[in-house]
Amino acid sequence: QVQLMQSGAEVKKPGASVKVSCKASGYTFTAYYMNWVRQAPGQGFEWMGIVNPNSGSISYARKFRGRVTMTRDTSTRTVFMELSTLTSEDTAIYYCARSGNPGVGNGPKDYWGQGTLVTVSS
Amino acid sequence: EIVLTQSPGTLSLSPGERATLSCRASQSISSSYLAWYQQKPGQAPRLLIYGASSRATGIPDRFSGSGSGTDFTLTISRLEPEDFAMFYCQYYTGSPLTFGGGTKVEIK
Numbered sequence: 370q371v372q373l374m375q376s377g378a379e380v381k382k383p384g385a386s387v388k389v390s391c392k393a394s395g396y397t398f399t400a401y402y403m404n405w406v407r408q409a410p411g412q413g414f415e416w417m418g419i420v421n422p423n424s425g426s427i428s429y430a431r432k433f434r435g436r437v438t439m440t441r442d443t444s445t446r447t448v449f450m451e452l453s454t455l456t457s458e459d460t461a462i463y464y465c466a467r468s469g470n471p472g473v474g475n476g477p478k479d480y481w482g483q484g485t486l487v488t489v490s491s
Numbered sequence: 492e493i494v495l496t497q498s499p500g501t502l503s504l505s506p507g508e509r510a511t512l513s514c515r516a517s518q519s520i521s522s523s524y525l526a527w528y529q530q531k532p533g534q535a536p537r538l539l540i541y542g543a544s545s546r547a548t549g550i551p552d553r554f555s556g557s558g559s560g561t562d563f564t565l566t567i568s569r570l571e572p573e574d575f576a577m578f579y580c581q582y583y584t585g586s587p588l589t590f591g592g593g594t595k596v597e598i599k
Contacts, residue, residue, distance in 0.1 A: 404588070477538055
């Protein structure tokens with residue numbers, strides 16, 4: 370069965386960086402694009418960007434360009450999201466979510482990781 | 492950027508009742524890329540509906556989606572106890588992908 374397993378919770382100081390991982394299993398890793406989405410406490414969702422695990426190509430939401438880096442490692446079936454220059458406004462749960470149509474990024478997000486809580490506090 | 496506005500903010504209903512949730516887009520969008528998700532406290536979202544009206548795998552047929560242009564609806568025909576949760580619509584093409592602000596369906 371499809372599973373997306375994310376790394377554990379992080380506590381960071383303002384100005385620091387955080388790197389979250391998402392390990393995929395149960396399907397052909399390179400066939401499905403992977404998204405990163407975040408949810409601030411008690412708030413809605415914010416899409417951050419998308420990775421093509423096959424080619425490695427990436428598209429970032431304009432809001433996060435220059436501050437986010439998404440990568441993938443096909444040998445371990447893992448995608449990574451690194452966010453730098455953290456502020457308290459980056460405190461959120463970060464999710465990876467698979468685009469459900471193979472080979473294209475604009476599919477519904479059919480599987481989600483369990484989420485990684487990132488807390489930014491001095 | 493497509494802005495999705497969901498209403499009402501909260502829906503208070505009893506089990507067995509019908510729930511009707513609205514998602515309005517800031518401009519006409521393709522129904523092929525409109526999805527609905529359910530989220531329970533402490534859990535990741537769960538895909539319910541994609542392409543405005545297609546149920547995702549394993550989703551009960553009491554959930555249905557409809558709409559086109561700027562107005563979309565998620566209907567739960569008869570609420571079961573496990574259906575009380577937050578619901579979000581999403582437009583999943585373009586950049587950025589956008590989500591509505593959510594509707595909470597709570598037990599009356």
